[in-house]
Amino acid sequence: MLLDIEHLTVRLPGTARPVLTDVTLRVASGEVVGLVGESGSGKSTTANAALRLLPGDATATGRITVDGTDVLSLTGDALRAHRSRTVAMVHQDPRSALNPVRRVGDFLTERLRGAGLDQRAARARAVELLAAVGLSDPERRVRQRPHELSGGMLQRVVIAGALAAEPRLLLADEATSALDVTTQAEILALLRSLRTSGGDRTPGMLFITHDLQLAAAYCDRVYVMYAGRVVEEGSADDLFARPRHPYTRGLLDCSPTLDTETREIRPIPGRPPSLADAFTGCEFAARCPWAEAACETWRPEPVALDGGGTAACRRLPVTGAATATATDTDTVTVTEGSVR
Amino acid sequence: MTDAGQEHALAVDGLHKEYPMPGGGRLTAADAVSFTVPAGGSLGIVGESGSGKTTVARMLVGLVRPDAGAVRVAGRLRETRTPRGASARLARAREIQMVFQDPYVSLDPRLTSRQCLTTALRLHGRDDSLADGLLDRVGLGARESGARPHGMSGGQRQRLAIARALAVDPKVLVLDEAVAALDVSIQAQILRLLGEIRRDTGVALVFVSHDLAVVRHITDEVLVMRRGIVVEQGPTDGVLAAPDHPYTRRLLASVPRPGWDPAAVVGA
Amino acid sequence: MTAPTLAPVGGPRSRQPLGVRVAGGFLVLVVLAAVLAPFVAPYAPDAIDLSASLVGTSGDHLLGTDSSGQDLLSRVLYGARTSLIAPVLLLGLAALLGVTLGTLAAWRGGWVDTLVSRITDVMYAFPGLLFTVLIIAVFGAGMTTSVLALGLAYTPTVAKYTRSVALAECRKPYIDAYRVQGMGGARICALHLVPNLGRSVVGYLVVLFGEALMSLATLSYLGFGAQPPSSDWGLMVQEGQAAVVQGALLPALVPGVAIALVVVSFNVVGVRAADRLGSGR
Numbered sequence: 001m002l003l004d005i006e007h008l009t010v011r012l013p014g015t016a017r018p019v020l021t022d023v024t025l026r027v028a029s030g031e032v033v034g035l036v037g038e039s040g041s042g043k044s045t046t047a048n049a050a051l052r053l054l055p056g057d058a059t060a061t062g063r064i065t066v067d068g069t070d071v072l073s074l075t076g077d078a079l080r081a082h083r084s085r086t087v088a089m090v091h092q093d094p095r096s097a098l099n100p101v102r103r104v105g106d107f108l109t110e111r112l113r114g115a116g117l118d119q120r121a122a123r124a125r126a127v128e129l130l131a132a133v134g135l136s137d138p139e140r141r142v143r144q145r146p147h148e149l150s151g152g153m154l155q156r157v158v159i160a161g162a163l164a165a166e167p168r169l170l171l172a173d174e175a176t177s178a179l180d181v182t183t184q185a186e187i188l189a190l191l192r193s194l195r196t197s198g199g200d201r202t203p204g205m206l207f208i209t210h211d212l213q214l215a216a217a218y219c220d221r222v223y224v225m226y227a228g229r230v231v232e233e234g235s236a237d238d239l240f241a242r243p244r245h246p247y248t249r250g251l252l253d254c255s256p257t258l259d260t261e262t263r264e265i266r267p268i269p270g271r272p273p274s275l276a277d278a279f280t281g282c283e284f285a286a287r288c289p290w291a292e293a294a295c296e297t298w299r300p301e302p303v304a305l306d307g308g309g310t311a312a313c314r315r316l317p318v319t320g321a322a323t324a325t326a327t328d329t330d331t332v333t334v335t336e337g338s339v340r
Numbered sequence: 341m342t343d344a345g346q347e348h349a350l351a352v353d354g355l356h357k358e359y360p361m362p363g364g365g366r367l368t369a370a371d372a373v374s375f376t377v378p379a380g381g382s383l384g385i386v387g388e389s390g391s392g393k394t395t396v397a398r399m400l401v402g403l404v405r406p407d408a409g410a411v412r413v414a415g416r417l418r419e420t421r422t423p424r425g426a427s428a429r430l431a432r433a434r435e436i437q438m439v440f441q442d443p444y445v446s447l448d449p450r451l452t453s454r455q456c457l458t459t460a461l462r463l464h465g466r467d468d469s470l471a472d473g474l475l476d477r478v479g480l481g482a483r484e485s486g487a488r489p490h491g492m493s494g495g496q497r498q499r500l501a502i503a504r505a506l507a508v509d510p511k512v513l514v515l516d517e518a519v520a521a522l523d524v525s526i527q528a529q530i531l532r533l534l535g536e537i538r539r540d541t542g543v544a545l546v547f548v549s550h551d552l553a554v555v556r557h558i559t560d561e562v563l564v565m566r567r568g569i570v571v572e573q574g575p576t577d578g579v580l581a582a583p584d585h586p587y588t589r590r591l592l593a594s595v596p597r598p599g600w601d602p603a604a605v606v607g608a
Numbered sequence: 609m610t611a612p613t614l615a616p617v618g619g620p621r622s623r624q625p626l627g628v629r630v631a632g633g634f635l636v637l638v639v640l641a642a643v644l645a646p647f648v649a650p651y652a653p654d655a656i657d658l659s660a661s662l663v664g665t666s667g668d669h670l671l672g673t674d675s676s677g678q679d680l681l682s683r684v685l686y687g688a689r690t691s692l693i694a695p696v697l698l699l700g701l702a703a704l705l706g707v708t709l710g711t712l713a714a715w716r717g718g719w720v721d722t723l724v725s726r727i728t729d730v731m732y733a734f735p736g737l738l739f740t741v742l743i744i745a746v747f748g749a750g751m752t753t754s755v756l757a758l759g760l761a762y763t764p765t766v767a768k769y770t771r772s773v774a775l776a777e778c779r780k781p782y783i784d785a786y787r788v789q790g791m792g793g794a795r796i797c798a799l800h801l802v803p804n805l806g807r808s809v810v811g812y813l814v815v816l817f818g819e820a821l822m823s824l825a826t827l828s829y830l831g832f833g834a835q836p837p838s839s840d841w842g843l844m845v846q847e848g849q850a851a852v853v854q855g856a857l858l859p860a861l862v863p864g865v866a867i868a869l870v871v872v873s874f875n876v877v878g879v880r881a882a883d884r885l886g887s888g889r
Contacts, residue, residue: 038523038524038525038526039494039523151389180388180389180550181388181550181551181552181591181594181595182388182590182591182594182605183388184594184602185593185594185602185605185606186602186605186606188602189601189602189603189605189606192602192603193603210523210524211524211596212524213553213596213597214596216596216598217596217597217598217599217600218596218600218602237598240598241598250525251524251525254524254525254527254528255524255527255528255553256528256531256551256553256554256556256557256558257553257556257597258552258553258556258580258592258595258597265528265531265532265557266528267525267526267528267529267531267532268525268528268529269529271493271495271496271523271525271526272523272525272526401788402787402788403784403787403788422787426790426792429790429792430790431790432790433788433789433790434790436788437788437789438784438785438788440781440784440785441781442781445780445781445782446780446781446782446784446785447782447785448782448786448800448804449782449804450800450803450804460789463789463790463791464789464790501785504785504789508789508790
């Protein structure tokens with residue numbers, strides 16, 4: 001397993017609930033995994049945790065391994081190598097990743113030289129990378145500065161930078177949300193083409209988005225998060241066709257689509273919870289149309305679904321007592337302490 | 341279409357706007373944009389960045405002065421420049437109101453929700469007490485009434501922005517990417533609210549958006565813009581079911597759906 | 609889409625740094641001294657006692673006396689009054705003019721902006737002290753003229769700052785929303801734009817305060833500002849320097865140190881306040 005997060009709980013002082021509660025998530029080599037949620041669901045924190053980029057006063061319990069390496073215990077050079085080589089992150093705003101006064105080529109050659117290439121080789125590789133991410137005239141692009149390129153072109157440059165170190169795991173955090181839809185399709189096609197590129201070292205991708213329609217259409221598997229917890233996990237097709245958790249169903253029911261038959265959109269009442277909201281039971285109970293009194297005190301547990309996947313809803317029938325996540329519990333090593 | 345301007349809430353004819361470019365030359369932000377919206381109707385303007393859709397929205401409300409073209413509200417021609425006198429300015433404001441994209445910066449940070457509404461009401465000589473009805477209309481309660489923007493969620497702020505626009509009882513409401521910055525579950529609430537308002541008040545909506553699915557949901561007619569040019573316009577269902585223009589087809593193909601392959605869009 | 613509380617770099621919301629707390633505490637003491645001078649000062653500030661000329665620190669005179677035998681502690685305490693009130697007045701004047709000009713330039717743009725910007729640039733290039741001395745040369749020396757002249761001298765910098773923050777604020781859609789509502793430009797500026805600039809402008813004025821105090825002290829030292837028998841600190845330094853030759857350092861040192869400590873404290877507190885107020889919300 002490339003990225004393996006087990007029972008990760010992250011707490012911050014001064015918040016009423018954990019930022020992440022018992023998050024278990026896996027990404028295999030060559031797999032595109034979606035992580036979907038609204039504001040404050042903890043999806044970005046999950047991605048940052050894979051880079052060990054948690055707030056200084058956060059306490060994390062659980063285990064994160066990337067390619068067999070225990071991320072939470074990394075320090076110093078090993079942590080730097082992890083962040084610069086093993087994992088690469090692409091954010092929503094490419095402009096924040098690029099130094100506005102330096103040339104696009106410098107951004108790439110700097111990373112390549114960090115990976116051990118000499119200046120000439122780095123330069124040549126930078127041009128190759130820009131061509132690989134579909135930028136026309138890469139020889140000219142390396143000499144341009146960020147303000148001369150459009151948002152879509154810059155996001156390609158950032159992706160080229162992410163690929164420079166040939167990472168094992170790519171974290172895309174709303175990487176296409178700020179782009180036009182046609183540009184988004186181009187970038188997504190590019191990102192998907194990467195995983196068919198190289199045999200055993202094929203990178204995996206965690207694709208973080210607020211858009212369930214997009215995740216379901218683009219990813220192999222999807223995790224849906226709500227209030228810091230994974231509420232449902234399953235193959236994209238299953239999740240789309242047969243959502244089992246009321247929140248997943250709610251998300252699908254409230255997003256407008258291009259379906260020709262006019263479908264009434266049904267908003268989820270209320271608002272996504274903030275870190276100031278504490279819960280005694282299921283976090284979604286207050287907004288759930290099927291909530292029962294017992295839901296207010298039931299601590300959500302993932303239940304294995306027939307046909308694969310899990311969902312954490314009290315009203316789902318427990319089909320197998322021992323779920324995939326439950327069997328692993330006794331082998332989990334728990335790391336406690338401040339993580340930075 | 342244009343000669344029947346009397347019966348339309350909004351009739352736009354030949355709007356044109358150019359901007360000088362830094363290196364010389366001119367950028368056409370909008371060219372020959374014409375459309376009509378009946379009272380209680382809803383028109384979508386769809387396009388990507390640089391399509392000119394926001395320029396059109398700002399020309400409608402008078403924030404940008406068109407180089408050519410006419411905007412009529414209920415048959416009355418709007419001045420292209422802001423009138424000098426207060427009464428003419430206020431009368432003009434009562435024709436078209438606007439809701440902006442980002443509710444985090446479109447509300448005055450110093451004013452509570454209620455103050456935000458009473459400021460608009462007083463300006464137009466209307467009674468302060470109408471504020472409570474407006475807050476109720478958009479689903480804001482007593483707690484939000486005394487809250488300032490930073491104490492409210494994105495959805496609550498956008499509800500307030502809608503209430504502020506409704507405070508002057510406009511004939512036309514222009515919404516510029518008004519749900520784009522909101523969480524999915526909140527976006528649906530706002531879309532439903534807009535549908536109710538349109539039904540109850542008969543206000544005509546001009547819905548500017550990049551999101552075809554949202555536009556399909558809330559509009560009757562649609563205008564597809566690209567680089568300042570209207571490439572296609574017609575009934576929303578028709579245009580989205582059987583697009584004529586290749587660009588409209590490409591836009592449609594870009595919308596994620598089950599079995600979607602982004603690479604096919606690139607090829608298209 | 610990410611909750612702001614989850615920023616990757618974070619830390620406990622700590623108390624103010626030690627330096628800021630010390631400086632702030634000191635300024636509170638200075639303000640108290642100014643307010644309570646009549647109650648805490650052992651002597652009247654202008655009580656002359658030629659028999660006790662230039663005595664060093666002693667039980668009777670904690671900080672010694674000057675050549676006229678005036679008690680330095682009392683004079684410094686009373687001097688805090690002019691030294692604090694005068695900068696408030698001059699910055700008030702500069703704020704009134706500067707905010708008006710800066711807002712006008714930002715709102716109207718075009719030739720108005722060009723005109724205001726050119727005038728402020730010219731005044732900027734002209735040394736403020738020289739400008740002040742010129743005005744004083746025309747209208748005569750004195751505290752009132754100094755405050756008015758320095759108020760004018762500080763106007764361009766306040767105008768320039770206001771213009772830049774007003775330009776950024778004008779781009780926010782809530783200002784557009786007022787225009788769409790049909791509100792007139794003057795009303796938008798006066799009732800909604802300027803109040804929203806308040807925090808950053810006040811933060812900037814706090815930073816300027818130390819500098820203004822220093823400029824006033826300089827004028828008094830040069831004899832253009834406060835006139836005897838005032839216990840203004842700048843004037844005290846000037847009066848005290850003759851005694852330095854006679855070997856008595858305290859008459860010049862005491863007010864000099866008072867000026868230095870207050871100016872440094874205002875800078876420490878001011879920069880912190882500007883960060884907080886400017887980035888607030």
